[in-house]
Amino acid sequence: MEKTQQNRKKTGDSFYPFREIEAKWQERWEEQKLYKTNPEPKKKFYNLVMFAYPSGDIHMGHFRNYSVGDAVARRKMMEGYDVLHPFGWDAFGLPAEQAAIKRNLKPQDWTLNNIKVSRNTLKKVGISFDWNREVATCLPDYYKFTEWFFVQLFKKGLAYQKEATVNWCETCNTVLANEQVDAEGQCWRCHQTVTKRKLKQWFFKITDYAERLLNDLDKLTGWPENVKTMQKNWIGRSVGAEIDFKLESGEKIPIFTTRPDTIFGVTFMAIAPEAEILDKLDIPNEYKKDVEEYIQKAINKTEIERTAETGEKDGVFTGCYAVNPYNGEKVQLWVADYVLASYGTGVVMAVPAHDQRDFLFAKKYDIPIKIVIHPEGGSLNLDDMDEAYVEYGVMVNSGRFDGLVGSDAVEKVTQHAENKGFGRKKVNYRLRDWLISRQRYWGAPIPIIHCQKCGPVPVSEDDLPVKLPENVENYIPKGRSPLADIPEYMNVKCPKCGEEAQRDPDTMDTFVCSSWYHMRYLDNKNPHQPFSRADAEKWMPVDQYIGGIEHATGHLLYFRFFTKFMYDLGWLNVDEPALNLFNHGMVRDAEGQIMSKSLGNVVSPMELIDRYGVDISRLAMHFTAPADKEIDWNEEAFVGIERFINRFYRMVTEIDNPEPVDLKRYFKKDQLSDNQWDLYIKLNQMIKKVSEDSDRMQFNTNIAALMEYFNALNQVKRIEPEFYHYILQKSTQLIAPLAPHFAEEIWSLYGYTESIFKSSWPSYDPDAVVSEQINIVVQVNGKVREQIMVSSDASKDMIETMALDSEKVKKFIQDKKIIKTIYVPGKLINMVVK
RNA sequence: GCGAAAGUGGCGGAAUUGGUAGACGCGCUGGACUUAGGAUCCAGUGGCCGAGAGGCCAUAGGGGUUCGAUUCCCCUCUUUCGCACCA
Structure with a gap:
């Protein structure tokens, strides 16, 4: 068979008929x-x-x-x-x-x-x-076991109920998840400002697994580093100490700190507005009104207002004091909304000299600042400080601990508290327990029955699933789950004591499913x-x-x-x-914006598939960028891919008598002409590259390798039929994972009766991946001056002699001295001259 | 602010361990075949100088290590992502 310009030309009007072919194979695959x-x-x-x-x-x-x-x-x-x-x-x-x-x-x-x-x-x-x-x-045969998981977690003490402050939209009358509150602190649907409410909610105790979730990240060698880093930061392990301060009443008020070495510098304590300890304070009457007002205001602030990066901190003095167990000093108790109720104990010891937030707060309210750490080999002067000194250093003004340094200081101060019984080493996590209650209808029911006498009782496993009722009148949120308004659903007998009881009306977060x-x-x-x-x-x-x-x-x-x-x-x-x-990677629009219905910039894949077919669309998507990179959508790649596929298809349909060949065989040099032997080597190099690239999910270069090979193939005019079939059939296998319908069609045109996906992925001939003549780059002082073709087994001496023989090279080394020669086998030789 | 990643032609992107920077594709330029070409094929295509051979410059910017740096190190700038008062 001869491949000529002639027979390519006359098929100019033919192109790959993707519609029939894709439909045909989808049908057959299903049948098979x-x-x-x-x-x-x-x-x-x-x-x-x-x-x-x-x-x-x-x-x-x-x-x-x-x-x-x-x-x-x-x-x-x-x-x-x-x-x-x-x-x-x-x-x-x-x-x-x-x-x-x-x-x-x-x-x-x-x-x-x-x-x-x-x-x-x-x-x-x-x-x-x-x-x-x-x-x-959402089907009962699935959510039956979502409920089953809940019961198992409950039985292990890993599902529990707690009052929690939740996002609340007054207009929609419902709880909102954090991601349903937009950047301005407003409801995603009605744009009403979101407020807070306290509700009893179910939590999964994922924090019990924090340590393992963190440590086992090391096992995940096949996970991308960025994901592991994000999880690590999210879990946010931090080591420090829990120290019990005391109220004047004698009540303990524990705090968590990572810097016990600064404890002699505590001049006040800051309590989160939601912290329960506030109820235990005996606030003097003259402070009561201000404190209550402040708490109310703080709680109603949005998340955004509270965390706004203004640097401005505010708070209110309670008129109460606590005692520092290390030195017996009385320190003021303040309520401040920069303290998070959900982290540590909801109370922090404030050391203005050595914590920037505490520093700003103390400056604002004129609270004393006491230096207890000096930089090593230096000292601090309060009048010169315009920010806190937060680094480790040498303890000063700290009684018996003076002179201790850094982590050793932390250790010794903590040890002291342990010995005296008013403190202990403690690990805290940024990770919170997982709030899974949703006051919604369309979720997996929480399989709990609340009984006056027995408390929360799990539904017996034999009675699962608790099915969602279908006779719901309306789904409009009223501030509680729609299920709460369906008496037939809610009212049941307690599984334990048989008394009247009620189901939990909430459903589970879909992340549970x-x-x-x-x-x-x-x-x-x-x-x-x-x-x-x-x-x-x-x-x-x-x-x-x-x-x-x-x-x-x-x-x-x-x-x-x-x-x-x-x-x-x-x-x-x-x-x-x-x-x-x-x-x-994400797919964004041409301007780099996320595609979304509201922006009206959505490109539908089905529209592309309709125009170009599935395989061309997939190939174009793969070819545009490596799979892990984001794509700013454009259709430029389609043109090249379409040409390539048409060319491939035409090459096969032009063949007079296609038939399967032995794909297991390896050719020997004397079986092919020089041109074809070169093509054979390139084929094996290509097989190797495609295999390795797709292993690394680098489908863009995988496709490029195929294209490059076809370009080389085009240069060779006369190819033995059997070898030509061999090339095209292997190439078809190589493209099959990316263009399955196309490949299956070519495969069947070649006369194969079994699916290409039942065929074996091509292996390369290890004796034919290195070209016999290789190009060696000759450098002088690191600059390319010449290229020479040598046999792949040429020695360094031979190459050096040839290099020195070159006129171009001579020009650059004349009347200079060769100091040394670096030879990288098969690649380059570099002469360093002076 | 903290943490992570990235920055290469007109464009999307190659260069797997330091070894010819720009593979492959788009686009563009010229040509062939054509009634026509948005089909197909051939050639060219980073910048500057040069008729050419060839030379110089060039991977965000600046320094460094090295015979040799897109790749390693330091500083600066920019972009993206994540966390965002976590005590």
Whole structure:
């Protein structure tokens, strides 16, 4: 067969007919059950993409996420793995309720319909999901076990109730999650200023796992550093001491500090406005009014107002004092809203000389400032200080501790408190317990029955699930869960004593549902258990997890927490859910703005698919940027990709008698002409590069390597038919994970009857990855002066002789002396002259 | 403020461990084939000097280490992301 300009020209009007081809293969794959998971995997690969909220349409972020995941899954199939590649729906959540209110639909109906639409859309994208493993968190057979998890946590003391201050919108009459309060401290829906309210809420005690969640980050060698850093900072471990100050009444008032070495410099204490200890103060009458007013005002301030970076601190003196146990000094007690009630004990010892916030506060209210640390080899003078000295240093004005330095000082001061019994070493975390109550309808019910006599009692496991009632009149939030207004739901007998009791009306945060979906996939139809231990053993942990970075400190922390919890219960034999994590980059609009409906700048992947087809769209997306980088959307890449695919398709359709060739064979030099042997080496180099690049999720260079090879292929005019088929068939396999329909079509045009995804990923011929003639760069003093072609086994001496023989090189070394020569085998030789 | 990452042609981006900076693609320029070309093919394409051979400069800016730096170190600037009074 001869490939000439001639026969290429006459096909100028043909191009790849993606519509028929993509539809055809999607249908056949479904018939063949190509993606059915092997229930008894020999060599398993659990490929997990983050599941989706079924809002009805899939967007570019999903498209990118699943295209990356699909590339991984298909590559692994071709490498002979038994791949588990499931998908599901994170189906509880607010928008369904809003749709219910607005369109007079049931949240169930809205959600289930969206799932249907989205599922069909995704099928058109040709992702290799095993739909038999599908889960939807809003279905009773799923949330039965979300409730089951709650009960297990409750039984272990890891689910508890506590009064908590929550965001409250007066207009919408509802609780808002933090992310539903915008940057201005206003409600995301009505833009009313958000206030605070105290409500009894359920929490999961994730802080009990803080230490392990932190330490085990070291095990996660396949996770990106930035995610681990974010989790580390989020957990925010800090070591210090808890010291008991005393009120005049004798009541203890413990504080947490990381700087016990400054304790002799305490001149006042600052208490958070919400701190419970305030009730124990005996505030003199003349201060009462001011203090109460201040507290009221502070509590009603928005988060934003309170944390505004103005540097301005304010507070009010309570007229009360506490005693410093180290020196017996009386210090003033202030209420100040720069103190957080939820961290430490809600009270801080204030050392104005050595803490910037305390310094500003003391200056403002004219509170004494006492220097107790000097820089090593220097000293501080109060009159010269315009900010606090916060570094470690030498203790002064601290009685018996004078002269101690830095961490040693911290140690000794803490030890003293321990000996005397008024303090102890303490570790605190920035991480708070996880508030999971939502006063909403569309979520997994909290399986608790509140009994006057027995308190909160978990629903018996045999009675799960507690089903969401469907006869709900309206979903409009009234400041309590809509479930609270359904007596048939609320009124039950106490499982323990049989007396009249009431259900907990709240539902769970949707992050609870998504914390364990990776386990449900393993055994998604099991009616008795969340999953079977046997299946967990077969598939866990996830080998590759792919999703967006936005879940770094939310979902991914809960996901790890639940996995550890199940490990502790003995259900899993791994205590981390995923070995490798990959965060794909965001897709933004051409101006770099996030695509959103309100900005009206959304590009629909379905529109692209309609115009270019799935495969070209996927390839273009991959080619635009490495998968972990954000993309500012443009369609420039489509042109090049479309040309490439058309060229590839044309090359195959031009072939007179296509047939499968032996892809296992390696060629020998004497079997091919020089030109073709060179092409053979390039082919093997390309196979190596594509394999390595896609291993690193570098699909952009993976595609570039294929294009580069096709350019080289084009230069060679006469190619033996068998070798030409060999080249095209291997190339088809290499592009298959990225352009599955296209590759499958080419594969079948070549006469293969079994799917290309059942074929083996090409391996490269190790004897043919190094060219026989290699280019050696000749440098003089580090500057390129000449290039010489030598045989790949040429010695350093030979190369040096050739280099010195070159006129160009001679020009630069004449009448100079060669001091030394550096030779990098196969790459360059550098002569240093003077 | 703290923490992390990044800054390369007109554009998206390559350069895996320090070894030819700009792979691949878009765009642009010229040409071929064409009634036509938004199809296809060929050639060129970082900047400056030069007819050419070739030379000089160039990876945000400035210093340093090295025979050799986009890559390592220090400083400055810019951008993005995360946390944001955590005592």
